[in-house]
Amino acid sequence: xxxxxxxxxxxxxxxxxxxxxxxxxxxxxxxxxxxxxxxxxxxxxxxxxxxxxxxxxxxxxxxxxxxxxxxxxxxxxxxxxxxxxxxxxxxxxxxxxxxxxxxxxxxxxxxxxxxxxxxxxxxxxxxxxxxxxxxxxxxxxxxxxxxxxxxxxxxxxxxxxxxxxxxxxxxxxxxxxxxxxxxxxxxxxxxxxxxxxxxxxxxxxxxxxxx
Numbered sequence: 001x002x003x004x005x006x007x008x009x010x011x012x013x014x015x016x017x018x019x020x021x022x023x024x025x026x027x028x029x030x031x032x033x034x035x036x037x038x039x040x041x042x043x044x045x046x047x048x049x050x051x052x053x054x055x056x057x058x059x060x061x062x063x064x065x066x067x068x069x070x071x072x073x074x075x076x077x078x079x080x081x082x083x084x085x086x087x088x089x090x091x092x093x094x095x096x097x098x099x100x101x102x103x104x105x106x107x108x109x110x111x112x113x114x115x116x117x118x119x120x121x122x123x124x125x126x127x128x129x130x131x132x133x134x135x136x137x138x139x140x141x142x143x144x145x146x147x148x149x150x151x152x153x154x155x156x157x158x159x160x161x162x163x164x165x166x167x168x169x170x171x172x173x174x175x176x177x178x179x180x181x182x183x184x185x186x187x188x189x190x191x192x193x194x195x196x197x198x199x200x201x202x203x204x205x206x207x208x209x210x211x
Contacts, residue, residue, distance in 0.1 A: 036096030142170030159189030
């Protein structure tokens with residue numbers, strides 16, 4: 001992982017909903033870091049700094065360095081609450097990382113060859129993404145920035161399921177998936193463009209004389 005992320009925070013002593021509202025009005029983000037066999041630590045971060053970091057998609061699937069006071073901890077972004085319609089972060093949960101303990105995180109999917117896939121370039125179809133990320137488990141050293149899904153050979157009517165995704169070494173799906181099971185959902189497929197297929201029975205209707 002070539003990209004590194006560092007977030008500065010301060011220990012937070014004033015808790016409760018009222019205190020959180022005051023922090024947000026002051027341009028701060030309430031947060032908490034937990035896990036690793038230690039007590040949870042409430043924190044507060046600068047809202048503008050957080051927004052700038054979130055511009056890079058990789059922040060969601062990287063081990064981050066969280067600095068507060070004289071301490072520095074390795075964490076991952078576990079959960080984040082956003083305002084329903086304002087560009088505002090309401091709260092962030094961080095999970096402490098241990099080198100010998102597996103993570104369970106969501107990693108974005110990057111789809112390859114969407115424009116040159118057989119079902120698109122040769123058959124005029126449209127790519128339909130059913131998932132944009134997938135939950136995985138791995139050690140921190142094996143955490144991928146993203147997972148590539150190559151759809152070059154997909155034709156119209158074809159689809160890739162979770163069990164067919166190629167994962168990097170040391171990485172597994174967070175939930176074990178058996179091919180063909182209900183949990184083996186579609187990740188991406190190619191279907192006809194709207195209006196690309198004749199309506200069922202169109203020819204019959206045209207050939208039937210009016211009464």
